[in-house]
Amino acid sequence: MELVKINSGSFVMGSEEGEYDEKPVRKVNISNPFYMSSTPVTNVQYEQFDPHHRMLRGKRGLSSEDNEAVVYVSWYDAVAFTEWLSIKEGKPYRLPTEAEWEYACRAGTETLYNTGDSLPVIYHLNQRNVWYPKEVPLTVGKTPPNPWGLYNMHGLIEEWCLDWYGPYTGDDLTDPFAYHDSDFRVTRGGSHNTDPVFLRSANRMGMIPENKHFLTGFRVVQAEMPARLTVEREDVKKWAEQVIQSPSDWTSRVDMDEPYFSEPIYxxxxxxxxxxxxxxxxxxxxxxxxxxxxxxxxxxxxxxxxxxxxxxxxxxxxxxxxxxxxxxxxxxxxxxxxxxxxxxxxxxxxxxxxxxxxxxxxxxxxxxxxxxxxxxxxxxxxxxxxxxxxxxxxxxxxIAGAFKTSEGAIIVPCDAVTGMEGGSAIHISTDDGITWNDPGAGTPRPEFDEGKTGGTIAGIHAGLVELKDGSLMALGRGNNINGYMPMSISEDMGRSWTYSASPFPPIGGGQRLVLMRLKEGPLFFASFTGLHDDEKRMEFTDKEGNKYTGYGLFVALSYDEGKTWPVRKLVTPGEGEFDGGAWTGEFVTDDARAEPRGYLAATQSPDNIIHLISSRLHYRFNLAWIEE
Missing domain, CATH: 2.120.10.10 (Neuraminidase)
Known part of the structure; x- marks a missing residue:
């Protein structure tokens, strides 16, 4: 492994023009010289330590040759390699600290890249934002080195650093290696198949240390382990301030025998x-x-x-x-x-x-x-x-709406696709989250037609509920059946689903439904009368028994496990003007017009109040109000 000597010195770490986590900039002193590998660690080098890694070569079409940068290594894998190398050579190896990495990358420069304020095309490996990686060669040392003789500091692969990720302080520091804990370890340098902005000298990234994928590898330094500074985190979050720990009896502030609806709040x-x-x-x-x-x-x-x-x-x-x-x-x-x-x-x-x-x-x-x-x-x-x-x-x-079944299984609904059609999946744990399985994984994409079956719920953003007989029922967006929102029923905990049309109108972009069981027993459904831009209306009955047509957000109740939905009510505060945020924006309500779209989520608190939120608004009401 070729090493390059990096002499001691100082530099300005971070960027005032960069992202929020690159600020404030501070002067950093690197007090001792160290040696850094001239390139990232390659497959052939890493596999001397872990021969089993060879089976990951070429995964997703990347890094198949000996002299390509090793990827699919976790932070713990990278540290284990440095420990093995230290024993093998009798010299101290480790990962670089974040400060050492940026110091070595800059190599005395103060520009966005060590090549100036732009990165020449010769360094590019499909440098744009992509959903899935294009196959590119990850051969090390093929582009010009930086002024200190280091290759591939901008791009090729992200590189693990020794540090836990944490916010910068404004203090000038010597050999910073500060935080003793976090959820993430720092990665630096950017990679193939990403926008060049993420390849800048100051750009900071991070990963959960057990995570591994096709963007990230590492390089090593030869140096003693640095002394850790003690930096206390001062970024206490507002949601973590003065949290009362005594249990609540959730005594209701309203008479739950009477209809209750509260003006929506943000x-x-x-x-x-x-x-x-x-x-x-x-x-x-x-x-x-x-x-x-x-x-x-x-x-x-x-x-x-x-x-x-x-x-x-x-x-x-x-x-x-x-x-x-x-x-x-x-x-x-x-x-x-x-x-x-x-x-x-x-x-x-x-x-x-x-x-x-x-x-x-x-x-x-x-x-x-x-x-x-x-x-x-x-x-x-x-x-x-x-x-x-x-x-x-x-x-x-x-997706919102995870729940625990009567038998104690935790079910987490998830979208199965990235687009508007293709369905939803579920992940299930029967041991309080220790182990999980996706019962429909590996099944072919179904035909979402009346009476057909498959291993995926019909419709994305699915709402899911357990029925009294232990089966699961789901409603979803897209994959409409006979012009209606699709319904899926599973009698085997999600291994297979049978599809049919629900009685509800389909919804579309900027809209998400809710399906859950109320504590009082009925099934609760919340959705919209139609697509946000088609002004489709539904028939409702007011509390005097008069029928009218309404538009927008509504709720419905089923007393027979989803076979019929006799109660349907428009969720509107009456005359008002609101800003629903996200895709909803500003809208006007009246007695027959409700919020036109939003991503819905709901829960029922122990005091039996139903809390329904859209992308920005929080509605509160009770069962008596729906049934009124």
Whole structure:
């Protein structure tokens, strides 16, 4: 392995023109020289340590030759290689710290790249945002080195660093290696099949350390392990401030025998002009759960574009007895990975809260892995990620509406495809989240027609409920049957589904339905009277028994396990003007006109109040109001 001596020195780390996590810039002193491998570690080098890795060569059409950069290695794999190499050669090897990596990459330059403020085409390997990678050669050392003799510092592959990921402080530092814990390890350098902006010298990325995929490998340094500085995190999130831990009896503030409907309030209140880590441009795809302490907790994604690598998960808390939601804050973000999407669930057999999360390799929501975290203290602190499916691919994008069956199985609905048609999948755990399976995985794409069967739910963004006989029923968006929203029934816990037409109108872009069981027994359904732009109306009956046609958001009840839905009610506060955010925007309501579209999620709290949220608004009502 060829090593290059990197002399001690100082540099300005970060970029004032870069992303929020590259600021504030600070002067960093590297006090000791070190040696860095001139190229990333190759397949032939790595496989001297781990011969079994050879079976991963060529996966997804990448890195099949001896002298190509090794990929599909976790942070722990990379560290194990350095430990093996240290023993083999009798010299101390390790991963570079983040500061060492940027110092060596810059090689005395202060521009966006060590080549200047642009990256010459000779360094490009399909440098654009893509959902799936184009096959490109990952041969090391083929492009010109930087001024200090290091190859492939911009692109080729991302490279693991030694550090836990954390926010910069404004202090000038010597040999920074600060944080003692995080959910992510730093990666640097960018890679093939990504936009050049992610290849800049200052750009910071990160990964869950167990994760491995086709973008990331590593290089080594020869140097003693640095001393760790102690830097305390000061970024306490608003949703984690002053969280009461005493259990609530959830005593209702309203008479539940009387109809109750409250004026909708905003749960998503990101200030205009926010540009990271929360974004004011697009907030969407929420979920909501009550907590044991009497609070409500909502999560959703926040981004500039739905495909972008900036997409993160935000959260807010409606505290017990409060009339307004807290200001939101960042909930979860693997740096520079699209986080499509999020779901949250309180297991009411105890105090555990589940957070289910999809995570892309980079851009878009096609190559997702799926993991979960848990909280035992009302969402104050959360566990490390636990994999549901670590293999990036389809069928891993969680949808709101996870639930626990009567037999104790946790079911997490997920989109099975990236587009508007193609259906939904489920992941099931029967041991409280320790192990998981997708019962429909590997089955062929079905024909979503009346009476047909298949291993995938008809329609994306499916709502799912357990029926009293133990079977599962789902309704979805798209894959319409005979002009109606499709219904899927499974009698074998999701291994196969039988398709039929539901009695409900189909919905489309910017709309998502809800299906759940109320504590009082009926099935509860929330959706829209039609596509947002077709002004399709449905017939409703007001509380005086008069029939009228209405438009927009409605709810329905079934008392016979989904066979009929005799109660249907428009969800409108009467005359009003609202901003639904996301794809909804501003809209006007009256007695016959409700919110036209939004991504719906719902829960029923222990006091029996139904909480229905769209992309920005929070509606509250009870069963008596629906039946009125």
């Amino acid at each position: 749960f998503q209140k990101i200030p205009s002009g926010s540009d990271g880590p929360l974004y004011s441009q697009h907030n969407h795809c929420p979920d909501i759960t009550p907590l044991p302490n009497g609070d409500l907790f909502a999560t959703w994604y926040t981004t500039v574009t739905e495909q972008g690598r900036e997409l993160a998960v935000a959260a807010s808390r409606l505290r017990s007895g409060a009339d307004e939601w807290d200001e939101p804050d960042l909930f979860y973000k693997v740096p520079d990975r699209n986080m499509h999407a999020t779901s949250i669930l309180w297991d009411r057999s105890g105090d555990r809260i589940y957070h289910f999360q999809g995570m892309a390799v980079s851009y878009g929501w096609g190559d997702l892995a799926l993991f979960m975290r848990t909280s035992e203290d009302n969402g104050l602190t959360w566990s490390k990620p636990h994999w549901i499916n670590h293999e990036h691919g389809l069928r891993n994008m969680p």
